[in-house]
Amino acid sequence: MEIQLICSECNQIYSASDGLWRCSCGGLLDIEMDTHFSIDLIQKRPPSMWRYKEALPIQQDNNIISFSEGFTPIIPIEFEGKSVMIKQDHLFQTGSYKDRGASVLISFAKEIGVTHVVEDSSGNAGCAIAAYCARANINCDIYVPSNTSPAKLAQITQYGANLYLIPGSREDTAHAVLNAAKTTYYASHSWNPFFFQGTKTFAYEIWEQNNWIAPEAIILPAGNGTLILGVWIGFNDLMKAGLISTLPRIFAVQSKNCAPLYAAHKHSVSTLPEGKWLPTVAEGIAIAEPVRGEQILQAVRFTNGDFFIVDDDQIQFAMLDMHRKGFYIEPTAAATIAAIPEIIHAHPKIDHWFSVFTGHGLKSTEKILAIQKHLSNN
Ligand SMILES: Cc1ncc(COP(=O)(O)O)c(C=O)c1O
Ligand SMILES: [Zn+2]
Incomplete structure (x- = not known):
């Protein structure tokens, strides 16, 4: 199953393995894929979000980066x-619930051979991306506003990520990361459709x-x-x-x-x-x-x-x-x-x-x- 990305502005189609996070026109990319659900299979599997793996965009099970997350009470x-x-x-x-997104996004990054990612966050998505990168052995740079809760900053650095504190608003952090995203895989929780x-x-x-x-x-x-x-x-x-x-x-x-x-x-x-x-x-x-x-x-x-x-x-x-x-x-x-x-x-x-x-x-x-x-x- 080849996974395709489609631009929400100009309908241009890309192969997901190109590793793009936005269209050349600047538009948002969304994923086009078929999803399958077998209730029998789902019920037999451990209680994690990967019990729905036929509906998730990862081809090889050995690329799945997981802490057995999901199926929360x-x-x-x-x-x-x-x-x-x-x-x-x-x-x-x-x-935080951001682990759901980080698990699929970092599994996909592993699947296409990414070795270094960058992400900006108000804190929690940065923690989640940093943790899943630690588990995947992927280098990780996280940009956050300088007033982010100290516990989240501790968490990000403890996972081994490089932390960049950006003065000003959350938007200032989002703008600061764009330069890095030109050369490093952008594991963005807002742009990246994975x-x-x-x-x-x-x-x-x-x-x-x-x-x-x-x-x-x-x-x-x-x-x-x-x-x-x-x-x-x-x-x-x-x-x-x-x-x-x-x-x-x-x-x-x-x-x-x-x-x-x-x-x-x-x-x-x-x-x-x-x-x-x-x-x-x-x-x-x-x-x-x-x-x-x-x-x-x-x-x-x-x-x-x-x-x-x-x-x-x-x-x-x-x-x-x-x-x-x-x-x-x-x-x-x-x-x-x-x-x-x-x-x-x-x-x-x-x-x-x-x-x-x-x-x-x-x-x-x-x-x-x-x-x-x-x-x-x-
Ligand atoms: C604890 C918590 N709740 C809710 C949100 C809302 O995020 P979103 O609107 O992207 O789902 C965030 C985002 O960082 C968060 O950290
Ligand atoms: Zn486009």
Whole structure:
């Protein structure tokens, strides 16, 4: 099976083995491939995301770079008198759901003989790429904003990656990496389409763990949309295979301090407003210029979903509430949870909700201590 990449702007087709991360016209590349699911085979395999390997774009099993990730537990939590099924993707090897994308992307890099990658991140994707490169014996350079949580910086360097701290915003980091990406394989979680082939397993697992049924609605964070677009691709794969008949509605959450997708949606446009956005405690979704913004808007709109925003106080209270219930999540993960009451209140007819814990609290100790202090002073 030859895997092809297609440009979303000019429809140019490339062989995936060319190792490109964008089209010569500058457009985004997406993967064209057939996916297969055998429920018998899937059920016989160990509980990891690789149990769906016939739907994943890696040809040779010996190229799979894995920590047996995935198949994370789902636990019901009550909000507004309704039970919401929360997939606990903070329980991955590196402490965030980004391991899904890193496992497929670095397996693919190994498959095409890449020996050195570069990536930019708000922290968690950098941790995941660095860990999978360590396991694959691939050299790794990670660019992050200089205000990234120290625990994430420690993690990246402990995996043996070279760390580049970039002053300024997340966008300044994204611009700084582009020079390196001219000569080194760009393992980008926003541009590189192989990352989304990993995050799509979130949808497969929810389908299987929910007795092979797609839920009515899923509440997800929206930064670069790696989870939203993964969920979109994954449920569409299941639909094309005739395994589900409707797509779940996707409800996306942004931080009020950095909400370009929410703003575009409310104005019914597909181009993102050029706003001056503010910092937020939800560092992982502080993305002013998501490169796949249009695709995220399309996915949410197509499924009859919506965008919601939460402010930093709501995020901090939601985080505290989860910690008090024993779920130790990081502030960015709490942003999604903070929006749940308003979203389910706005849609009383939907009974079957799913959401996610995206990142572990142990990654943000300093930020959590600062929040603790802030809340006890108020
Ligand atoms: C903990 C956590 N949650 C959510 C996100 C949102 O990312 P995306 O919109 O790309 O899925 C991130 C991204 O870094 C993150 O680190
Ligand atoms: Zn193109």
